[in-house]
Amino acid sequence: MAEREHTRVAVIGSGFGGLGAGVRLRREGVTDFVILERADAVGGTWRDNDYPGCACDVPSHLYSFSFAPNAAWPRAFSGQPHIRAYLERVADTFGLRPHLRFDSEVLRARWNAEAAHWELRTTSGERTADVLISATGPLSDPKVPDIPGLPDFPGRVFHSARWDHDFDLDGKRVAVVGTGASAIQIVPSIQPRVRRLTVVQRTPPWVMPRMDRGINAVEQWLHHTVPATHRARRGLLWLLREFQVGAFVKRPQLMRATEQIARAHIRRAIKDPALRARLTPDYTIGCKRILLSNDYYPALARPNTEVVASALTEVRGSRVVTADGTEREVDAIVFGTGFHVTDMPIADRVIGAEGRTLAEHWKDGMAALRGSTVDGFPNLLLIIGPNTGLGNSSMILMIESTLNYIADYLRTLDRTGAAALDARPRAVRAWNEALQRRMGRTVWNSGGCTSWYLDAAGRNTTVWPGTTAEFRRATREVRLAEYEVLRAPVPAEGVGV
Numbered sequence: 001m002a003e004r005e006h007t008r009v010a011v012i013g014s015g016f017g018g019l020g021a022g023v024r025l026r027r028e029g030v031t032d033f034v035i036l037e038r039a040d041a042v043g044g045t046w047r048d049n050d051y052p053g054c055a056c057d058v059p060s061h062l063y064s065f066s067f068a069p070n071a072a073w074p075r076a077f078s079g080q081p082h083i084r085a086y087l088e089r090v091a092d093t094f095g096l097r098p099h100l101r102f103d104s105e106v107l108r109a110r111w112n113a114e115a116a117h118w119e120l121r122t123t124s125g126e127r128t129a130d131v132l133i134s135a136t137g138p139l140s141d142p143k144v145p146d147i148p149g150l151p152d153f154p155g156r157v158f159h160s161a162r163w164d165h166d167f168d169l170d171g172k173r174v175a176v177v178g179t180g181a182s183a184i185q186i187v188p189s190i191q192p193r194v195r196r197l198t199v200v201q202r203t204p205p206w207v208m209p210r211m212d213r214g215i216n217a218v219e220q221w222l223h224h225t226v227p228a229t230h231r232a233r234r235g236l237l238w239l240l241r242e243f244q245v246g247a248f249v250k251r252p253q254l255m256r257a258t259e260q261i262a263r264a265h266i267r268r269a270i271k272d273p274a275l276r277a278r279l280t281p282d283y284t285i286g287c288k289r290i291l292l293s294n295d296y297y298p299a300l301a302r303p304n305t306e307v308v309a310s311a312l313t314e315v316r317g318s319r320v321v322t323a324d325g326t327e328r329e330v331d332a333i334v335f336g337t338g339f340h341v342t343d344m345p346i347a348d349r350v351i352g353a354e355g356r357t358l359a360e361h362w363k364d365g366m367a368a369l370r371g372s373t374v375d376g377f378p379n380l381l382l383i384i385g386p387n388t389g390l391g392n393s394s395m396i397l398m399i400e401s402t403l404n405y406i407a408d409y410l411r412t413l414d415r416t417g418a419a420a421l422d423a424r425p426r427a428v429r430a431w432n433e434a435l436q437r438r439m440g441r442t443v444w445n446s447g448g449c450t451s452w453y454l455d456a457a458g459r460n461t462t463v464w465p466g467t468t469a470e471f472r473r474a475t476r477e478v479r480l481a482e483y484e485v486l487r488a489p490v491p492a493e494g495v496g497v
Helices: 016-027 080-093 183-190 217-225 227-249 252-269 273-279 296-300 395-416 425-439 468-474
Strands: 005-012 033-036 106-112 117-122 125-134 156-159 173-177 196-200 305-308 312-316 319-322 327-329 332-335 380-382 420-423 483-486
Touching: 005 016, 005 117, 016 033, 016 080, 016 395, 125 395, 173 183, 173 327, 183 196, 183 296, 196 319, 217 227, 227 252, 227 468, 252 273, 252 296, 273 296, 273 305, 296 305, 380 395, 395 420, 395 468, 420 425
Parallel strands: 005 033, 005 125, 125 380, 156 332, 173 196, 173 332, 196 305
Antiparallel strands: 106 117, 117 125, 312 319, 319 327, 420 483
């Protein structure tokens, strides 16, 4: 049997989390690592999502690494091509190419207690690693609902994250199912091209104006020539979002002023009272992620667009059937129905010290110590783990905080001479009980909606109920008392004769 390649660290995924981990490892002097990527290029979410109109809803200068500033962002809110190009540059600039292993999807990861390392089976072969970092991200595996009759639909069916670029939309009858962040970008992008657009809306989102604009050459030159101006711009964007956190997590009633802006946004674009009523949510703004668009509502008001305020329940031949009993003939169905967030598929593939998968361990809901480590899964570190999501700011801030924690985790292994650290169950329990106590009064839990932040039991295992500064303080260093220190197995000595 061929010997399996061993590295100190194996990272799963090459999006923001995986590339950020690679950069941080190199900065810590760790060069013995690989980044395992199932696709043939870096980029993660920003590689897979290339649907028409795809763009970020976080300002460009905040949605980038602090250690890799980009003075050349062309717009206040960047589109998918520019973000993907940025990640390619990060891979090049920080020397990550030699560590990347493309077409290497992780099929199984099992902790070997006797050897004190992870055994990985990938599509490119088997390998082992002392430490496993999962940076698969919550927006990596599309969720398509199980709709009766869908397999027999004669037209095209695809998810927003797997856009079918070979299908010509011009003059077609298209149903877009879902009204989340992807759908509100797709709808105005394809509406002028299609003959008939049916938007199947189960719950309307709150949509705010998108304060986007081009960043001119003078601004770009200034940020490049005087880096302090770039840092100041990023800092201001960060502060504005930190100040908003109180309304989300402590006083949802303060969201009323924001709600009035959103209502005015609807009134300006939608003159038909009946349509306006269908598009106005009945829950507190912020309960679901607030969406940004200047052209979504105008697209819905166009003559060739119909908003069906009813869930898709069945597909009969070439017709979509909604809960109100109506049917519409379509040539294509586009699902903008989100991702496997609270039931991430990688959890089915990771097996811990007790022989259980992470999914089995999380059967009552995802939970991790400081969003990063799980009891019974030694030397497994999660980037964008449970309760590290944000409702109003940049996930890159949370990723960088987690990278700080990972760096200290590796230093702690070296300092203690440990083979591995295993989070103590009581530490994981205490951390998450405190989180859930705080979660009760947040707008995400008390705002009167059902969102992808909540798992099947209605528990919020996705969002962080605090500021990014709080999370940074909480992940500054590893507290050894929260871990069991596992020593390397001592080989048995031979007996002389």
